Amino acid sequence: MATAPRSSSFLFLVLLLPSLVLGFSTPDSLVGPLCDCPQPNEARFQLVLHQYPAWPNDPIPNEVNSVITTQPNNFGGLLVDDWFMTDPNGNYLGRAQGFHIQAGQSTTSASWYFAHNFVFQSGGYAGSTLHVVGIYPSPSGQWSINGGTGVFTNAHGTIWFSASRGAGASGTEGIYALNI
DSSP: OOOOOOOHHHHHHHHHHHHHHHTSSSOHHHHOOSOOOOOOOOOOOEEEEEEOOOOTTOSSOOEEEEEOOSSGGGTTOEEEEEEEEEOTTOOEEEEEEEEEEEOOOSSSGGGEEEEEEEEEOSSTTTTOEEEEEEEEOOSEEEEEEEEEEGGGTTOOEEEEEEEEEOOSTTSOOEEEEEEO
């Protein structure tokens, strides 16, 4: 039984396929860049968050208790925040807007889930945002950066924070020093 001769186009594909897969024979000018993504950069800087709880003796609260529950330890409680951000010298940079929710039933304060957008309104990062999540309000810890916009497009990283009480208008101001 005679076999049919192989076509020259089949032979051409067999010979060309490895070079196409490996990219040897396709000039970049024909393919173009894989994406028009910004080049990765690293930014390191410090911020200070200023929290004024919605307590009766605080005349300028920048958070509100949106959901108050009857559960022990306010389990399921929700606070909505519009804290302000400064640099370490006290220069206003923007807002930390988001919420924290009591997600744990334990009596420890480290069971609040924290999710905020850091919205930069002035300074070198004006017009950009960072999306930050983590556990709040331990005296110190880490939050995760899970995205951003502007100069922080596709940002990821870690924020180390330490918390303290300040001498704001009522002595109730929460101050969070951040190393980003």
